[in-house]
Amino acid sequence: MSKNVSAPLLRTARLLDLVPYLNTHQGIALKELANHFEVTPTQLSADLMTLWMCGLPGYTPLELMDLEFESGYVTIRNASTLSKPRTITFQEGVALLLGLDLVASSLPEDRLDLFATVESLKERLAKLLDVPVKLSVVAATSGAVSTTISEAVQSHTGLQIRYHSLYKDQVSDRSVMPVDLYESDNHQYMRAYCFTANDYREFRIDRIETAAPSPVPADFVVQKIDAEKITFSITGKQPSRDVAERFAISDMPTGEEIHLSSYSRQWIERSVMASGGAVVLNSPVDIRVEVAKKAQLMLKRYKEA
Amino acid sequence: MSRKIERLINLTIALLATKRYLTKSEIFRTVEGYEGSAETKERMFERDKDDLRSLGISIDVGSFDPLFNDEAGYRIKSEIYQLNLGEITPTEISLLSLAADAWQGAAFADATQSAILKLSSIGVPADPIDIPGLSPKLSNSSKDLETITGAIGTSDFLIFDYLSTNLLTEERTIVPIALSNKAGLWYVSGVDHDVQEVRTFRLDRVIGSITVKKNKDAFEFPSEFELDQIDSTSTTSSAIIDVRKGKGHALRALATSLKDLGEWDQIRVPILSIEYLTAQILWHGEDVFVHEPSELRENIVEQLQALLINHE
Numbered sequence: 094m095s096k097n098v099s100a101p102l103l104r105t106a107r108l109l110d111l112v113p114y115l116n117t118h119q120g121i122a123l124k125e126l127a128n129h130f131e132v133t134p135t136q137l138s139a140d141l142m143t144l145w146m147c148g149l150p151g152y153t154p155l156e157l158m159d160l161e162f163e164s165g166y167v168t169i170r171n172a173s174t175l176s177k178p179r180t181i182t183f184q185e186g187v188a189l190l191l192g193l194d195l196v197a198s199s200l201p202e203d204r205l206d207l208f209a210t211v212e213s214l215k216e217r218l219a220k221l222l223d224v225p226v227k228l229s230v231v232a233a234t235s236g237a238v239s240t241t242i243s244e245a246v247q248s249h250t251g252l253q254i255r256y257h258s259l260y261k262d263q264v265s266d267r268s269v270m271p272v273d274l275y276e277s278d279n280h281q282y283m284r285a286y287c288f289t290a291n292d293y294r295e296f297r298i299d300r301i302e303t304a305a306p307s308p309v310p311a312d313f314v315v316q317k318i319d320a321e322k323i324t325f326s327i328t329g330k331q332p333s334r335d336v337a338e339r340f341a342i343s344d345m346p347t348g349e350e351i352h353l354s355s356y357s358r359q360w361i362e363r364s365v366m367a368s369g370g371a372v373v374l375n376s377p378v379d380i381r382v383e384v385a386k387k388a389q390l391m392l393k394r395y396k397e398a
Numbered sequence: 399m400s401r402k403i404e405r406l407i408n409l410t411i412a413l414l415a416t417k418r419y420l421t422k423s424e425i426f427r428t429v430e431g432y433e434g435s436a437e438t439k440e441r442m443f444e445r446d447k448d449d450l451r452s453l454g455i456s457i458d459v460g461s462f463d464p465l466f467n468d469e470a471g472y473r474i475k476s477e478i479y480q481l482n483l484g485e486i487t488p489t490e491i492s493l494l495s496l497a498a499d500a501w502q503g504a505a506f507a508d509a510t511q512s513a514i515l516k517l518s519s520i521g522v523p524a525d526p527i528d529i530p531g532l533s534p535k536l537s538n539s540s541k542d543l544e545t546i547t548g549a550i551g552t553s554d555f556l557i558f559d560y561l562s563t564n565l566l567t568e569e570r571t572i573v574p575i576a577l578s579n580k581a582g583l584w585y586v587s588g589v590d591h592d593v594q595e596v597r598t599f600r601l602d603r604v605i606g607s608i609t610v611k612k613n614k615d616a617f618e619f620p621s622e623f624e625l626d627q628i629d630s631t632s633t634t635s636s637a638i639i640d641v642r643k644g645k646g647h648a649l650r651a652l653a654t655s656l657k658d659l660g661e662w663d664q665i666r667v668p669i670l671s672i673e674y675l676t677a678q679i680l681w682h683g684e685d686v687f688v689h690e691p692s693e694l695r696e697n698i699v700e701q702l703q704a705l706l707i708n709h710e
Contacts, residue, residue: 105406106453110515117521130515143400147407149415150428174415177480178519182454185513187547188506191536191579192497199534207493207527214490217483222551227576227587240532257647262682264647276535330708332565334603335677345565367681370704385709387683388702394687395699 108144112175119168126167141167149174186222190215194229201240241304242283246271251309255302260360270309322354325361326375333371339364350375405431409446410455414479419460419471455479481516488525491517495524500536505543536579542601542608546586549610550574553617556588559605567605572597573617589620596620635669638689645685649678672697
């Protein structure tokens with residue numbers, strides 16, 4: 094809302110919202126009130142002075158709002174017309190609905206009570222908005238897994254995780270010491286020291302299938318091994334959105350060589366295979382040979398069957 | 399400036415307190431702040447009405463005595479002005495706060511904060527939920543979320559350039575009906591103006607910005623539309639695929655049934671798109687073998703032949 098609304102209008106909205114808030118927080122400290130509305134105490138005093146001048150037509154003391162500042166504490170009387178909070182706007186309602194959906198999909202599965210509460214809130218909000226709007230958010234990670242992981246990060250404890258590596262097409266059990274969580278390209282990652290690999294690893298949280306707290310060696314030895322990036326080059330044969338997204342390139346002019354790099358041989362090989370006839374891998378030669386060999390073996394099997 | 403703010407508040411109070419419609423002349427006579435010539439007052443009032451509406455306050459226009467007086471009157475219905483979510487519990491306040499916090503630093507951060515401010519005025523204290531680490535966040539991949547939700551509310555057209563599967567840019571015009579987020583990606587669904595059918599678009603494939611065009615026609619919400627349609631489960635055709643034990647995890651995750659064949663498992667996977675499934679299968683190399691349908695097999699064989707020729 095604030096982006097399209099001018100400063101005097103924002104102030105009007107704040108004054109309208111101040112009245113119901115004061116009504117349920119009688120005797121609140123001016124400073125606390127200013128904090129709550131994210132303005133300076135001076136600005137808030139000016140707001141209250143303005144409110145003082147407002148009321149029902151007639152504007153005699155009987156009709157004006159009655160605000161009392163007593164040694165830094167504020168009370169309000171005679172404000173029944175504005176005493177209830179304003180209804181939420183469409184944007185606010187939509188944002189809350191989407192947020193609630195995410196909260197619901199992040200809850201641990203056994204909290205049926207909270208699921209029911211979220212559902213009831215969503216229904217009431219949707220009724221308030223009064224449009225057949227469909228909104229949904231599905232959390233990328235299971236509630237139980239993300240809860241366990243954030244707990245471990247906060248309390249610096251180890252984890253036993255079952256991780257699905259897409260490149261290796263392998264599900265492995267690993268003992269890790271989480272370092273931190275971060276977001277990149279719309280995915281959440283956990284940086285951790287992996288005792289199974291004896292190195293730092295990054296794990297995409299939505300590929301962690303299970304996670305449980307587990308003790309780690311009290312004085313584990315950290316050996317940092319710098320992995321080396323493999324450079325490779327591809328040439329596009331036909332434009333494909335899927336291929337462009339897979340290799341994270343914005344454009345793929347047909348016939349032009351594109352130089353890229355990756356930490357994983359397997360990723361390069363699998364990505365080229367998945368791209369079918371749309372892409373040619375020029376180098377490294379050993380991966381190129383491997384792709385041709387695989388394609389030949391697979392073709393043989395399809396022809397025999 | 400504060401004169402104008404006072405006038406807006408006084409106008410709101412007057413229109414809220416009245417049980418019947420107030421005519422313009424009554425408003426000018428009784429609400430403080432309307433001064434000057436008739437024309438000036440008129441202009442002030444028109445602007446004030448627009449200002450209140452932009453704050454989300456809807457002003458009802460009607461005639462208070464339709465038989466004898468056709469002069470329009472104005473009022474704000476308190477049941478529409480006031481927040482009415484029924485009885486709110488402390489747990490609900492906490493859940494709503496979590497929902498608002500999910501937008502921290504993202505598109506709707508301002509909107510949710512102002513909503514929380516209003517909710518806090520109900521005077522119900524929050525009852526913290528005892529789930530440690532529960533603070534889900536919504537990634538903000540699109541600056542266009544506000545534009546989209548606005549257009550969902552008004553059933554207006556959204557016009558945008560979309561990256562097609564063959565990397566061409568196509569202009570699309572839709573009436574949006576749904577917004578969803580799956581695995582961190584935002585999707586907008588809407589009735590495509592050209593085909594008159596519901597289509598779903600991934601927001602990170604939209605090129606440039608989205609423009610809104612007023613929709614003057616009445617829009618009928620497609621009643622049969624469910625967000626689940628975006629899911630793969632609603633397709634009718636499926637593929638029968640052999641997957642080596644301990645391999646093909648991404649495909650196994652899509653399977654609707656599994657048969658143990660010893661060294662291999664046979665799974666059934668719904669087909670959302672032949673191209674997508676082909677890429678998934680090729681990704682897994684020799685660990686996966688397709689039995690049916692022949693359309694999928696032919697596509698795979700064709701891609702393998704191209705791979706072989708291109709890399710020999």
